[in-house]
Amino acid sequence: MTKDEILSKLRDILFQTFEIAPERVELKTHLFEELDLDSIDAIDLAIKVQELTGKRIKPEDFKTVRTVADVVQTVQGLLVA
Structure with missing residues (x-):
């Protein structure tokens, strides 16, 4: 999956889950400052990413996620692993 495909799927997830x-x-959008997500929303997003990739996300891998680009990079890493 390319960055653009991941970004497109992420846009769908954020719209369906959080009405964003x-x-x-x-890519440069900050999840917490610009999209007003909180820590519970981040957990929901991590679950959706797990569903997208079919792979479990380690909590420490998602703790550093701050921007949409970080999420895309995490998804790419899971798909390659």
């Missing part, structure tokens, strides 16, 4: 307009979701 897809046009607000760019």
Whole structure:
């Protein structure tokens, strides 16, 4: 899966789960400051990413996620592993 494909799927997830307009979701977008996600939302997002990849995310791998680009990079890492 390419970065653009992951970003597209992530936009869908954020819209369906948190009602965040897809046009607000760019690679540089900060999850907590710009999209107003909180720690519980981050857990929900991690679960959705696990469903997308079919692989378990280690909590320490998701603790450093701050931007949409970080999520994309995490997904890429899981798909390669």
